[in-house]
Amino acid sequence: MTKIFKKRRSMLYIPGNNPAMIQQGGVYGADSILLDLEDAVALNQKDAARILVRNMINVIDFYDSEVCVRVNHLSTPFGLADLEAIVPLQPSAIRYPKTESGEEVAELLKIIEQIEDRHGLPHTKMTLHAMIETAMGVQNVFDIASKFDRVDAITIGGQDLTADMNIVYTPDGAGIDFARKRIVMAAKASHIDVIDTVFPDVNDEDGLRRETEYAKRIGFTGKAVINPRQIEIIHDVYTPTDEEVRKAYRIVKEFKINSAAGIGVFAIDGKMIDAPIVTRAEYILRLANVTVG
Numbered sequence: 001m002t003k004i005f006k007k008r009r010s011m012l013y014i015p016g017n018n019p020a021m022i023q024q025g026g027v028y029g030a031d032s033i034l035l036d037l038e039d040a041v042a043l044n045q046k047d048a049a050r051i052l053v054r055n056m057i058n059v060i061d062f063y064d065s066e067v068c069v070r071v072n073h074l075s076t077p078f079g080l081a082d083l084e085a086i087v088p089l090q091p092s093a094i095r096y097p098k099t100e101s102g103e104e105v106a107e108l109l110k111i112i113e114q115i116e117d118r119h120g121l122p123h124t125k126m127t128l129h130a131m132i133e134t135a136m137g138v139q140n141v142f143d144i145a146s147k148f149d150r151v152d153a154i155t156i157g158g159q160d161l162t163a164d165m166n167i168v169y170t171p172d173g174a175g176i177d178f179a180r181k182r183i184v185m186a187a188k189a190s191h192i193d194v195i196d197t198v199f200p201d202v203n204d205e206d207g208l209r210r211e212t213e214y215a216k217r218i219g220f221t222g223k224a225v226i227n228p229r230q231i232e233i234i235h236d237v238y239t240p241t242d243e244e245v246r247k248a249y250r251i252v253k254e255f256k257i258n259s260a261a262g263i264g265v266f267a268i269d270g271k272m273i274d275a276p277i278v279t280r281a282e283y284i285l286r287l288a289n290v291t292v293g
């Protein structure tokens with residue numbers, strides 16, 4: 001099953017204990033909203049945040065944004081209570097932090113499905129986003145990404161990963177470059193979305209653009225954000241330009257004409273066009289919602 005190509009260019013974290021930010025969350029046009037019960041919430045606010053998110057999630061209009069909830073890890077005193085409160089409300093997805101193995105995902109899904117059974121809910125509506133943010137998670141990422149139909153995205157958490165590696169997070173991303181590429185490859189082999197980590201300096205627009213362009217170049221399908229000001233830059237990077245769309249359209253159109261005439265490889269403006277180039281062009285058209293008649 002190919003699950004990729006959901007529109008998740010930007011995923012906006014909103015601290016789960018901040019009613020004003022949650023109330024406003026949908027107006028910024030992020031593709032996804034991540035209501036956070038984990039690291040954006042202080043320990044003494046965990047219960048309040050869970051209650052607030054539970055009460056607001058289905059009454060606030062988030063417009064076209066997909067709504068996901070990041071719960072606490074099951075090894076903490078909050079993880080199970082988060083799942084008990086949130087799973088019955090069936091957000092689009094649960095984002096699970098610090099995922100380290102396929103066995104852990106299997107255990108998590110068992111708990112989620114038990115809660116769904118108790119509430120007479122299907123096991124098919126809500127998906128799971130596994131966050132890879134420890135060295136062990138990076139080692140086991142293919143198992144995590146590939147074994148479960150409900151895992152439809154994986155993400156890298158750069159802050160936690162650098163902390164786990166005892167290195168400093170630097171804007172050039174040197175310390176997490178291997179992890180980024182390994183996580184991308186696991187996602188591509190599993191045909192699921194792969195979301196890049198947040199860019200922590202909300203005032204550095206050039207740095208954000210540089211990092212997003214790099215993440216896109218190596219295969220990430222979107223990026224988490226911590227501030228509404230970051231959304232536009234990410235959408236700009238991830239939206240194909242008119243020129244790219246025109247070129248892709250021409251490739252697909254001419255491919256159709258040539259294949260009907262029994263020709264598999266041909267040239268446009270001197271450049272060879274064959275099947276993989278057509279696949280890439282089709283991807284651009286899908287991102288741009290363009291069909292070739």
Ligand SMILES: CC(C)(COP(=O)(O)OP(=O)(O)OC[C@H]1O[C@@H](n2cnc3c(N)ncnc32)[C@H](O)[C@@H]1OP(=O)(O)O)[C@@H](O)C(=O)NCCC(=O)NCCSC(=O)C[C@@](O)(CC(=O)O)C(=O)O
Binds near residue numbers: 161197
């Ligand atoms: C960064 C800052 C303090 C800056 O504050 P500032 O005050 O300077 O913001 P301003 O720009 O002045 O705000 C202008 C207007 O926007 C509103 N506004 C701001 N932010 C908004 C928002 N997020 N949602 C809705 N609304 C928002 C604000 O309320 C105001 O509204 P108004 O008063 O009406 O004008 C603030 O943004 C913020 O708290 N962000 C969320 C931080 C967060 O969630 N961290 C956890 C997730 S990362 C993590 O866990 C690491 C990871 O796990 C993850 C991974 O990589 O995936 C890993 O390991 O790496």
Ligand SMILES: [Mg+2]
Binds near residue numbers: 039097133159160
């Ligand atoms: Mg984290």
